[in-house]
Amino acid sequence: MKRILIAEDQADIRNLLVLNLRSAGYEVTDVVDGLAALASETAQSNDLLILDLMMPGLDGLEVCKTLRARECNTPILMLTAKSTELDRVLGLELGADDYLTKPFSLAELLARVKALLRRSELLKAAQVAQTGAAPLRNGALSLLPSRRQAQMNDKDLDFTALEFDLLLHFMQHPGQVFSRSQLLSSVWGYSHDGYEHTVTTHINRLRAKLETDPLRPEMILTVRGAGYKMRDAPL
Template identity: 55%
Template sequence: MNQPHTEARILVIEDEADIAELLCLHLGDVYSEIVHESDGEAGLARAMAEPWDLLVLDIRLPGIDGLEICRRLRTENQYLPILMLTAKTTELDRVLGLEIGADDYMSKPFSVVELIARVKALMRRASAFGNLHRAGRAKDVIKIADLSIDTSSRNVSQAGETVELTAKEFDLLLHFAKHPNKVFRRSELLDTVWGYGHEGYEHTVNSHINRLRSKIHPGYIVTVWGVGYKMVTTS
């Protein structure tokens, strides 16, 4: 007997027909709606025009490549869990993908079982951060001094002024805000905010925290030398 599908819309942007067919087939066994685009420009337009629960994105695409698609989605402050695929295993590709906001990363050829596991992990993490079908409620607003974080709408303001954050910057800030005064090692932040499989990329945490400090009062997130970072409740 077939198992019921999980309600979710997944967009696959992949130009290799055999890999796209494989992805759509196996993701379609688990999730209710899988849509495929093979061109970068068409894929970006589709990603921005409709609501999605996850994007599976190849890096090398005709038209606009996957890195640029990811960058534009994050620039628009549109939160969408992104799993990037690439035929290359270079350090540069992986670092670039993580730096611009990809949530996870897999190299081709990949195990279908592992891919499904990672997709499920991204879905769980997105749900935990309040990104899947949550209505805004007053109790979803976290206030720390003059900083206000709405976990449902993913809006942040400081002293009444809107603060524009990328999806990953928001996730990082929210994690700190939920655990004020607790010190986190970089490896812990990678595991919790970025997910498993990112060991050795602690510099990604550093760069995101530096960007976050440039957008909110830098005194909110402090460095605990030799350990990591923590959020203090007064700026």
């Protein structure tokens, strides 16, 4: 049974999440603030963390930042009442895997939870399967999926979990065009109308780390009216 930790200071929301996640077959622990979340995750590792952005004492962003600094790779779903692009980008920068803006439907929450857990399992299986495999290369860029490592011109690159997965998807299909909804389905594991901007945010972040001039990208290319593709791998 998958274990989920919920950190949410609003009792009505917390109790609703606990009830529905337990009904869906998950083992659920709930806490009311960030310090309790850190203590709980330290005492017993979970399969997924659901963190409210705004909590007393230690907010969800600080919890996320602290856990990632400890090299904790547990998937994190951030809940936020804020909906600005800056808040979303900051959460992703600090290592959150996904976010939901309040109010949200329980059906969508359960879909996100299922997708994050499935992606985590697929990632673990892929790492085992790719142990010892040669790195993927495209020009000066190389990826070693089994170790979650990326280099450009032999210099290490730092990506969040979803950034790496998105880049890996492109590296595995050079030259192939993907729409934003296709990328949501293939990389995030879900497809919901209105969340295509999540893909755009991650594309921009990839370009900022990969491209000499992100405004004139040469690796992750926009195909007008169709989506995005990675350039064909140079010979």
